[in-house]
Amino acid sequence: MSIIDDIKSVAKTIQQAGNIELYQKILDLQGQALEVVEESNRLRNENHELKEKLKIKEQLKHERNSYWLESNGKNDGPFCSRCWDVDKNLVRMHPGGNPAYYHCPNCKAGSVLVKPELDPPVMTQNYHNFE
Ligand SMILES: [Zn+2]
Known part of the structure; x- marks a missing residue:
């Protein structure tokens, strides 16, 4: 039985006894207990998310302009x-037309050179023959 159910049970008993003042107090208490339970749930979820992000952070390494x-x-x-870095959102980057460059579908920060080994080399080897 939850704390809210316990309070409801007490409230019902007080209502049956006809004590209006005490009944109003127990209703107020029930409202406050509900807020505490909701806050506890919110904090539990937030704690879970933070633990997940901490786990991700421990495995992340920054390399080639990306994580x-x-x-x-x-x-x-x-x-x-x-x-x-800004929002603690892990967003997978997508390849662009050039396989060396990737972009973020979330923030659209622009193309990032992630795989320089795939960037086509500039043809310079025969320039000295055109003197
Ligand atoms: Zn982004």
């Missing part, structure tokens, strides 16, 4: 550095 999750020896990502 990567390291778990079981594998890299997952890239994730947007702006969204994590």
